[in-house]
Amino acid sequence: MITPPLAPDVLARYPGLEKLGRTATRLHPRRGAVTATESHVGGPLLWPADEPWPTCATPCMVQEEVPIPAELLARMREAESRRTVAHVLADGEIELHEELARLVGPGFSGWGSVNGGPTVGYRYGPRPHPRPNPMVALAQLRAADVPDLPRPGGADLLQVLWCPFEHDTPPWGxxxxxRWRREADVTATLTEPPRGETGTEGYVPQPCRLHPEQIVEYPYIEELPAELRALAEADEDEEYLDTFMAPGWKVGGYARWSLTDLSPTPCPRCAGPTTLALVIDSSEHGADRWRPARANGAPDDDDPYEPTGVVVGRYGALRIFVCLTCPDVPFLLDQQ
Structure with a gap:
C-alpha cells in the first residue's frame, strides 16, 4: 500500500514544519489468512511452548439492568413531550435524569429498551472472572516488517494480547x-493457545495481513511552536490534523489528541518520557489524503472501513506508549 505524497505547496504553508517530521509505519491491515511467523493482526503468535500464556484476573465490568418505576418513567415521558426542539431538554428533564441515575446507582450508563421490552436503567458493575481468563492475541509485529517498531534490549518482535472484556482500570476497556522477544530465541512453539471467555465482540480481532508503509507525520497542534500553531489554528484544526496526521493502525509517529487535548504520557515507573509504540484504531479511514493505493498504482479495491473488526471505546483508538529506558519496558495506555 502506498499513501499519496504530500503536495509540496501544502507543506510550504507552514515554514519550518518539515524539520519536525517524524516517521511512522502505517500497518494497512487487510483481512486474510496469517501464520505465526508473520506480522499480523488477529492471528497465531510465535509463542514459546514452555512459556505460560497470559491470563487476566482483573474483575471485568458487566452491564446490569435495573427496573425503572412506572411513576418515574411517566414523569420522564411527560417532560419529554414538552420539548419544543427534539434534541433540547425541557425544563425539569435534567433533574429527572439525575434522579434516574441515583436510582440505578454507581456505574449508571443510560436507559432504554430492547425489542419493545420494558424500559430499564443500565449500569456497569465489577464481576470476577470465574477463573483467570486467557487473553486474546491482538497483534504480532516484526521489526523486519515494521521499520518504526521500537527494539528495546535488541528485541525484534512485539506481541500484543488483551482480555476481551471491559475493565474499570484506566483507561476503561x-x-x-x-511481550518483546527475539525471534531467533523462539524454537519450540505453542500450537494451540488456551481459549477464554469473551465479553465484547469488538475486542476479538479478525485475522489480517499487514502491508506496512513508512510515512512522515507532523506534530499535533498543541506540540507545534507558537507561530506554526497559530497558522494551523487559522486553517482550522481539523484541516491541519487530517493533512498531517495519519489515521488507522500505525507504529511510531505522533499521537493525535482528539478528546482530551495534549496530555502527558509519563512512564508509570520512572516518570520519564515514553514513545508512541502502537495505535490500535477502530477504523482505517480518515481524510482522502490518506487513502492508499496499491504499489502498482491501482486503487485499493479492497480498501475496507474497519478490516480488523476491533472497536475501541466509542469508535476511537487505543494508544500504547512505552518507556525504552526502564527494564521490562513498562507501558502506558491512552484512549481517544
Missing amino acids: PTVEL
Whole structure:
C-alpha cells in the first residue's frame, strides 16, 4: 500500500514544519489468512511452548439492568413531550435524569429498551472472572516488517494480547499485555493457545495481513511552536490534523489528541518520557489524503472501513506508549 505524497505547496504553508517530521509505519491491515511467523493482526503468535500464556484476573465490568418505576418513567415521558426542539431538554428533564441515575446507582450508563421490552436503567458493575481468563492475541509485529517498531534490549518482535472484556482500570476497556522477544530465541512453539471467555465482540480481532508503509507525520497542534500553531489554528484544526496526521493502525509517529487535548504520557515507573509504540484504531479511514493505493498504482479495491473488526471505546483508538529506558519496558495506555 502506498499513501499519496504530500503536495509540496501544502507543506510550504507552514515554514519550518518539515524539520519536525517524524516517521511512522502505517500497518494497512487487510483481512486474510496469517501464520505465526508473520506480522499480523488477529492471528497465531510465535509463542514459546514452555512459556505460560497470559491470563487476566482483573474483575471485568458487566452491564446490569435495573427496573425503572412506572411513576418515574411517566414523569420522564411527560417532560419529554414538552420539548419544543427534539434534541433540547425541557425544563425539569435534567433533574429527572439525575434522579434516574441515583436510582440505578454507581456505574449508571443510560436507559432504554430492547425489542419493545420494558424500559430499564443500565449500569456497569465489577464481576470476577470465574477463573483467570486467557487473553486474546491482538497483534504480532516484526521489526523486519515494521521499520518504526521500537527494539528495546535488541528485541525484534512485539506481541500484543488483551482480555476481551471491559475493565474499570484506566483507561476503561481491555487489560493489555506486551511481550518483546527475539525471534531467533523462539524454537519450540505453542500450537494451540488456551481459549477464554469473551465479553465484547469488538475486542476479538479478525485475522489480517499487514502491508506496512513508512510515512512522515507532523506534530499535533498543541506540540507545534507558537507561530506554526497559530497558522494551523487559522486553517482550522481539523484541516491541519487530517493533512498531517495519519489515521488507522500505525507504529511510531505522533499521537493525535482528539478528546482530551495534549496530555502527558509519563512512564508509570520512572516518570520519564515514553514513545508512541502502537495505535490500535477502530477504523482505517480518515481524510482522502490518506487513502492508499496499491504499489502498482491501482486503487485499493479492497480498501475496507474497519478490516480488523476491533472497536475501541466509542469508535476511537487505543494508544500504547512505552518507556525504552526502564527494564521490562513498562507501558502506558491512552484512549481517544
